[in-house]
Amino acid sequence: RKEVEQDPGPFNVPEGATVAFNCTYSNSASQSFFWYRQDCRKEPKLLMSVYSSGNEDGRFTAQLNRASQYISLLIRDSKLSDSATYLCVVPSYNQGGKLIFGQGTELSVKP
Amino acid sequence: GAVVSQHPSWVICKSGTSVKIECRSLDFQATTMFWYRQFPKQSLMLMATSNEGSKATYEQGVEKDKFLINHASLTLSTLTVTSAHPEDSSFYICSAPRLGGQLNTEAFFGQGTRLTVV
Numbered sequence: 001r002k003e004v005e006q007d008p009g010p011f012n013v014p015e016g017a018t019v020a021f022n023c024t025y026s027n028s029a030s031q032s033f034f035w036y037r038q039d040c041r042k043e044p045k046l047l048m049s050v051y052s053s054g055n056e057d058g059r060f061t062a063q064l065n066r067a068s069q070y071i072s073l074l075i076r077d078s079k080l081s082d083s084a085t086y087l088c089v090v091p092s093y094n095q096g097g098k099l100i101f102g103q104g105t106e107l108s109v110k111p
Numbered sequence: 112g113a114v115v116s117q118h119p120s121w122v123i124c125k126s127g128t129s130v131k132i133e134c135r136s137l138d139f140q141a142t143t144m145f146w147y148r149q150f151p152k153q154s155l156m157l158m159a160t161s162n163e164g165s166k167a168t169y170e171q172g173v174e175k176d177k178f179l180i181n182h183a184s185l186t187l188s189t190l191t192v193t194s195a196h197p198e199d200s201s202f203y204i205c206s207a208p209r210l211g212g213q214l215n216t217e218a219f220f221g222q223g224t225r226l227t228v229v
Contacts, residue, residue, distance in 0.1 A: 043204055043220040044155070051202060086156060099206065099218055103154040 001029065006088050006102035014110055017078050021105045023088030024070045033071045034089040035062055038104065046089055048073070078109045114138055115207050117221025122193055124138040124228055132190045132224045134205035140185035141207035145218075146178075149202040195228040202226075 007022045013019050025033070032051050036044035048055050050071060054063040061074040075082055088102035116135045124130050131141055142163045147155040159180055160168040167180035179191040187205075192199055204223040 007128075041202070041225065045220075047219070082211045098157065098160060100157075101147075101155045 003100045004088055004090050004102040006086075006105050008103075008105070009085075010108055012108045012110060013077060015080060017048075017109075018074065018076050019077075019078055019107065021073045021086055021088070021107075022065060022070055023072070023102050024068075025088075025090045027090070028066075028069060028071070030090050033062075033064060034091075034099075035060075035071075035073045036087040036101075037080055037088055038087055040085075041051075044089075045073055047086070078107075080109050081109055082092035083097045083109045114209070115205065115219040115221045117205055117224055118220055119224055121225040122199060122225070122227070124169075125195055126196055126228055129191055129193045130195055130226060132203055132205075132226075134188045134190070134207070134221050136186045136207045136209075139207075139209050141209075143208065144182065145186040145190075145206040145208075146190050147181065147204045147206065149204065149223075152218075155204065156189075158216075161190075163188075190224065194228070195229045200226055200228045 003026050007021050011019055014025040016094045034049050035047045037047045048062045050062045050064045059076045063072045084103040087104045090100050092098040092100055114137050116137055118133045122130055140228045144161040146158045148158050149155045157168045157170050161180045161182040163185055170174045177193055182188045202223050202225050205221040208218050208219045
């Protein structure tokens with residue numbers, strides 16, 4: 001089993017749609033989780049951090065299910081500018097900043 | 112503004128030559144930095160962990176003699192791709208964690224370097 005595994009993409013949705021991505025992780029000791037957004041040919045940028053059961057920031061909601069070891073990202077009312085690759089990231093436990101990346105899910109929002 | 116600066120942002124080199132990529136933390140000290148590589152349509156794959164004052168730790172399958180890492184100071188790590196070949200063409204990106212405890216460590220990324228070997 002991969003350390004971090006994401007939904008395969010791409011997701012093609014119309015503007016205004018709600019879209020959800022899932023991510024599973026293998027290390028039950030993991031304490032914190034991140035969703036990063038990566039635009040084409042750019043570095044990843046932090047979108048949301050998840051430390052407890054979930055986090056919400058405007059149209060974006062991240063939820064954590066420790067029992068099932070998965071994290072989800074929900075995007076409501078999607079915009080054209082949301083088109084990007086979304087990366088689920090789990091810090092390697094006790095390895096000071098080493099990040100394990102999921103393979104990424106590509107989102108394309110169409111008019 | 113950027114807290115991790117990576118240079119150059121893109122480079123084209125001839126096969127057989129070496130290329131050096133720099134990664135600097137701008138307003139904090141980073142005893143550890145990470146180097147990733149990303150091929151098209153794939154995720155970031157960790158290549159090595161750069162440790163200030165000691166040898167780098169390489170991930171399985173990454174040739175340490177080909178990808179030389181030097182972490183000369185608390186704010187600078189360099190990755191040198193030696194004897195580059197077309198298959199080394201990729202997006203290389205560094206990351207420096209700003210440590211604040213297990214739950215408060217945030218990773219900052221450099222802008223990335225797009226290497227094309229012709």
